Amino acid sequence: MSTLVMKFGGTSVGMTTGLSQVLSIVLYEHERWTNLILVVSALEGVTDALIEAAHLAQLNNQRGYRRIVATLRTRHLALIEHLPLGSTEKTALQTDLDRLLYDLLGTCQTVAEHHDDALRPEVADKIVHVGERLAARIVAALLRQNNLRGVAIDATDLIITNNAYGNAIPDLALTRERIATHLLPLLQRGIIPVVTGYISSSVTGKPTTLGRGGSDYTASVLGVGSDAREVWVWTDVDGLMTADPREIDDARVIPTLSYDEAAELAYFGARILHPRMIHPLREQSIPLRVRNVYTPQQPGTLVRDKLASMLPAIRAVTSIQGLGMSTSHNGPLAPLAQTVDSMLADLTGSHTDVTITSQSSSHSFICFVIPTMAGPDALHSLQVALNQDEELSAGWNTRPVQVVTVIGTRLGEIHTLTANVLLALEGIPLLALSQAPSHCSVSLVVETQYGETALTRIHNLILKNG
Numbered sequence: 001m002s003t004l005v006m007k008f009g010g011t012s013v014g015m016t017t018g019l020s021q022v023l024s025i026v027l028y029e030h031e032r033w034t035n036l037i038l039v040v041s042a043l044e045g046v047t048d049a050l051i052e053a054a055h056l057a058q059l060n061n062q063r064g065y066r067r068i069v070a071t072l073r074t075r076h077l078a079l080i081e082h083l084p085l086g087s088t089e090k091t092a093l094q095t096d097l098d099r100l101l102y103d104l105l106g107t108c109q110t111v112a113e114h115h116d117d118a119l120r121p122e123v124a125d126k127i128v129h130v131g132e133r134l135a136a137r138i139v140a141a142l143l144r145q146n147n148l149r150g151v152a153i154d155a156t157d158l159i160i161t162n163n164a165y166g167n168a169i170p171d172l173a174l175t176r177e178r179i180a181t182h183l184l185p186l187l188q189r190g191i192i193p194v195v196t197g198y199i200s201s202s203v204t205g206k207p208t209t210l211g212r213g214g215s216d217y218t219a220s221v222l223g224v225g226s227d228a229r230e231v232w233v234w235t236d237v238d239g240l241m242t243a244d245p246r247e248i249d250d251a252r253v254i255p256t257l258s259y260d261e262a263a264e265l266a267y268f269g270a271r272i273l274h275p276r277m278i279h280p281l282r283e284q285s286i287p288l289r290v291r292n293v294y295t296p297q298q299p300g301t302l303v304r305d306k307l308a309s310m311l312p313a314i315r316a317v318t319s320i321q322g323l324g325m326s327t328s329h330n331g332p333l334a335p336l337a338q339t340v341d342s343m344l345a346d347l348t349g350s351h352t353d354v355t356i357t358s359q360s361s362s363h364s365f366i367c368f369v370i371p372t373m374a375g376p377d378a379l380h381s382l383q384v385a386l387n388q389d390e391e392l393s394a395g396w397n398t399r400p401v402q403v404v405t406v407i408g409t410r411l412g413e414i415h416t417l418t419a420n421v422l423l424a425l426e427g428i429p430l431l432a433l434s435q436a437p438s439h440c441s442v443s444l445v446v447e448t449q450y451g452e453t454a455l456t457r458i459h460n461l462i463l464k465n466g
């Protein structure tokens with residue numbers, strides 16, 4: 001018996017062209033696998049709009065959140081209108097969407113009535129859930145229209161997490177039990193579950209989310225919980241690439257990567273994968289493929305263990321923003337790191353797992369990586385909060401920095417690879433350098449103004465050697 005989990009991102013389900021690709025992919029794979037489980041994200045941009053609505057509700061700005069809900073309604077109805085659906089399926093779907101959006105207005109109103117000083121992540125989680133619910137219903141209706149037994153499933157019944165609202169971690173044992181009771185019986189009946197990505201619930205049934213970009217994580221958790229043979233992430237690029245193609249024009253697809261390399265790539269800022277999704281797959285040796293929904297004839301990238309070729313090579317480069325703090329004296333860094341970490345957790349709902357420090361007899365430097373998923377304003381908010389804390393900011397020079405991470409097989413063991421990277425960066429002052437324990441990445445901290453040049457020069461090195 002073979003099970004395949006396929007995740008379709010917001011870039012795939014947001015438009016009719018993407019949805020018709022989704023349909024042909026499902027029709028094709030349906031013939032090849034015993035069971036299919038689909039995971040879908042909200043339409044592109046919908047989660048951002050819902051977070052904005054949550055902020056407006058918390059400010060008691062009724063006109064503001066009502067306008068957003070009305071725009072979401074128009075957008076989803078327009079999408080349905082353009083899909084090849086029969087009138088029964090279309091009417092049922094419209095009624096379903098209206099009910100979800102009506103409930104959303106009710107939730108926003110409750111938030112507005114009890115408005116608080118700041119938007120708490122548990123309040124935002126209640127509101128953002130609807131994005132994935134809307135998308136799953138649309139995809140399931142499209143499957144049914146095409147004689148496939150698609151059923152929309154809310155992951156709140158399946159993925160059980162801790163209470164870290166906004167960035168929750170699934171309890172794999174509890175989740176496996178839920179999958180066994182709620183999902184596997186559907187597969188046995190020949191149903192294709194269309195599961196909402198990103199959303200989950202706590203042990204006590206409160207809405208939680210898995211962090212921005214969390215549908216990837218949903219797919220990996222469902223893959224593990226259903227003993228899937230493979231997990232595929234369908235997106236808008238041809239696979240995992242040597243760099244973000246939006247930043248580097250000549251970025252190339254990497255045909256195969258190890259779990260460690262893919263995990264480092266995701267962890268250090270490549271938005272294409274959720275940073276925590278690789279770990280469960282690696283534990284169960286479930287291969288991951290990343291493919292382009294618009295060019296399904298391309299093989300994409302395969303991520304798995306024990307790659308035939310473990311030749312030392314630099315495979316990819318990522319870049320992520322960070323906050324660098326330096327001081328001209330030297331002293332213990334741990335208390336500062338703890339304080340900034342909890343400040344960041346309050347501001348963004350997520351802990352900064354990555355801190356890079358360096359210390360000499362007369363100088364200390366510490367860099368905190370701001371998770372990409374924390375959103376574009378996180379860096380600014382952290383800087384403002386730090387400046388307000390006089391005791392903390394005294395004597396420290398704080399500035400935004402760029403963390404450029406080089407990912408490569410055996411990078412930490414083969415020093416000539418790191419030496420080549422350092423040579424390529426000649427003339428760019430390095431604020432700090434750190435190596436991952438997995439030996440497959442080296443992170444370099446540079447002033448923001450040098451970030452782009454550093455990225456381009458390292459990428460040229462990859463192309464030259466590749």
Ligand code: ADP
Pocket residue numbers: 008009010011012041213234235236237239240241242243244245246265269270271272273316
């Ligand atoms: P989805 O909606 O499918 O989840 P995302 O926007 O979350 O899509 O992720 C896909 C995007 O990730 C790509 O459009 C690309 O710009 C970006 N990206 C960042 N780094 C990389 C990389 N190394 N390889 C491929 N894509 C990358």
Ligand code: ASP
Pocket residue numbers: 009010041042047048131197198211212213214215216
């Ligand atoms: N819709 C969610 C987000 O925008 C989850 C995802 O896209 O995977 O973060």
Ligand code: MG
Pocket residue numbers: 009213216271272273
């Ligand atoms: Mg994504």
